[in-house]
Amino acid sequence: MNLLVEHFMACRTPADFYRLQILTECDATPNDIASLSRYRTMLPPEVSAWSENIRAMMLMQAKTVQPFRRELISRNVALYTTRKEPDAPRDLLLAFCGLADRLQVPVPVVLQHLDGSRFDVLLLRDPSKRIYLQGVPDYAPDLGLVAERIRRDIDLAGYRSVRSIGTSGGGWASFTVGAMLGAERAVSMSGKPPGPTFHLVRMWEKRGYSLNDQHADFAIFERLYNSIPVRSTRLLAFFGAGHQPDRDGAEAFEELVGAVGIGFRGVDDHNLMFQILKRQLLATFFDRYLTGDLDEVVPPPGERLLDFSSLEPPAARPDPGTAGQQALNA
Numbered sequence: 001m002n003l004l005v006e007h008f009m010a011c012r013t014p015a016d017f018y019r020l021q022i023l024t025e026c027d028a029t030p031n032d033i034a035s036l037s038r039y040r041t042m043l044p045p046e047v048s049a050w051s052e053n054i055r056a057m058m059l060m061q062a063k064t065v066q067p068f069r070r071e072l073i074s075r076n077v078a079l080y081t082t083r084k085e086p087d088a089p090r091d092l093l094l095a096f097c098g099l100a101d102r103l104q105v106p107v108p109v110v111l112q113h114l115d116g117s118r119f120d121v122l123l124l125r126d127p128s129k130r131i132y133l134q135g136v137p138d139y140a141p142d143l144g145l146v147a148e149r150i151r152r153d154i155d156l157a158g159y160r161s162v163r164s165i166g167t168s169g170g171g172w173a174s175f176t177v178g179a180m181l182g183a184e185r186a187v188s189m190s191g192k193p194p195g196p197t198f199h200l201v202r203m204w205e206k207r208g209y210s211l212n213d214q215h216a217d218f219a220i221f222e223r224l225y226n227s228i229p230v231r232s233t234r235l236l237a238f239f240g241a242g243h244q245p246d247r248d249g250a251e252a253f254e255e256l257v258g259a260v261g262i263g264f265r266g267v268d269d270h271n272l273m274f275q276i277l278k279r280q281l282l283a284t285f286f287d288r289y290l291t292g293d294l295d296e297v298v299p300p301p302g303e304r305l306l307d308f309s310s311l312e313p314p315a316a317r318p319d320p321g322t323a324g325q326q327a328l329n330a
Contacts, residue, residue, distance in 0.1 A: 002035035004028065008047055021050055025106035026097070026125070029068045029080065030058055033108050057105065058112040061283040066116040073153055074139040076125050082116040089160035090120055093290065094150075094178060096132070097125035098168030104189060104273035113283040118291070122154065124173070131169035131194055133217060143173055144224055147180035156181065163290055164233075166191055167273060171237070171249070172221050175257060179225060179233040187289060188237045190272045192249030193256060194218045225257050234294055235259035240267030240275065241305050260298055263305045281311045 004024065011017045024032065036043065036051035043051070058065075068080040083090070093114070097103055102125075103110045111121065124139075124146070126132050132143055140146040156162060164186040166174030171191015178186030195218035225231070237253040239246035241263035250261035267275045276282050288297050288311065299306065 002032060002039070004032045005035055005039045005043070008036070008043055014046075017044065017047055021047070025054070025108075026101045027070065027078070028106075028108045029070055030065045030108045030112040031067060031069075033058060034065050054106055054108065057109045057277060060113075060277065060280045062112055066112050066114065068111050068116055068121070073122075074136070076127060076136050077139050077153075078123050079154070080111055080121040080123060083120065088117075091118055091161045091163055091291075092154065092156065092159040093119045093121045094162065094164040094174065094181070094183070095121055095123045096164070096166035096170030096173040096177070097123065098166075098170050099129055099131070100168075101125045101127055102167075103165075103170075104167045104271050105277055109277065110273075110282075113277075114286055115291075120159070122150070124170075126169075126173075132173040133194055133220065142220070142224075143176045144180065144227075146173075147177045150177070150181060163187075165189065165290070168270065171253075175233075175235050175253070175259065176221060176224050179228050179231055179235075182230075183233045185234045185236065185290070185294060188235070188250075188253065188259070190239055190243070190246045190249070190270050191237065191253070192246070193221050193252050222256055236289060236294075236298070237261045238272060238289075239263050240269060240272050241265045242268030243270055246270060246272070261304060262299065265305055265307050276308075276311075279308050279311075281308060284311045284313075 007020055008017070011020060033051060033054050036047075037055050040048040040051060067082045069082070071079045071081065073079060095103060095110070107123065114121065124136050126136055128134065128137050135142045135146050140149045150156075162178070162181050162183040164174040164178030164183045166172070166187070167189040168191060171188030172193050174186045174188055174191070235253065235257060237250035237259040239250040239261065241247065242265070247263060250259070250263070253259035254261050264272065264275070269275070273282070276285050
């Protein structure tokens with residue numbers, strides 16, 4: 001029996017179940033969720049319903065469970081890999097969680113939509129809710145030292161390339177550490193520089209967390225980024241076109257570090273990753289923007305507000321020529 005199943009069976013109160021559900025959404029592998037599904041008749045109904053919902057999100061596009069396993073490096077840093085022995089060259093994906101310690105959607109859902117034969121995923125989070133202004137707790141006290149620690153812990157030379165993604169408060173961390181490690185590309189999903197992020201997360205102080213703005217160094221992003229001697233990483237800042245705070249954040253990234261802001265129409269909230277997921281396009285989004293040829297997929301200036309149809313395969317889109325001819329014949 002999977003250890004996670006045993007942990008759920010050992011829970012005694014609703015609070016126990018809730019805490020374990022939150023941890024599972026932040027840490028679990030796709031196989032963990034599949035195991036919960038296999039033993040669902042032995043679990044409380046609310047746990048079975050929750051796990052089946054996660055499983056349904058996982059299997060929206062890929063039906064074969066990705067066999068990632070989790071290797072803990074530090075309390076807030078873990079490597080997810082399917083590698084069992086030396087195989088074909090892989091890419092390393094750095095993944096910086098947002099304030100909820102996940103990637104806008106549960107971690108196993110994101111892993112399931114990645115190609116496990118191509119990517120190892122190094123997941124980092126800041127449970128202090130200080131949006132990485134003080135690095136990653138129990139790992140390194142600022143993002144410059146986070147990059148140095150990754151170099152020591154991970155054989156970067158053994159990877160074909162490094163890529164990076166960060167959601168919400170992890171967006172600027174993705175850009176900073178990705179560029180420091182010479183990533184081929186770095187992605188921000190609904191992210192902002194630290195200053196604007198801080199002013200939007202006062203609600204976290206009501207939950208018992210505090211950034212303590214008297215000591216917060218909001219200029220650290222520009223300072224760290226500008227200290228990188230060679231900056232070749234291509235920076236992509238994605239946002240929901242109808243959500244003004246995230247649109248402002250992408251524009252700030254464009255101004256500060258030359259990122260390319262790309263918005264998706266029809267999204268008027270912060271959770272862009274979920275909006276892509278529910279349209280069954282998350283694997284397609286990753287294939288295009290994490291692995292695709294950026295010269296081909298990044299739209300030119302002036303055309304950087306996209307419809308979700310841009311992520312659909314050509315066969316699923318209407319032929320503009322045919323549609324135009326039909327209109328003329330009508």
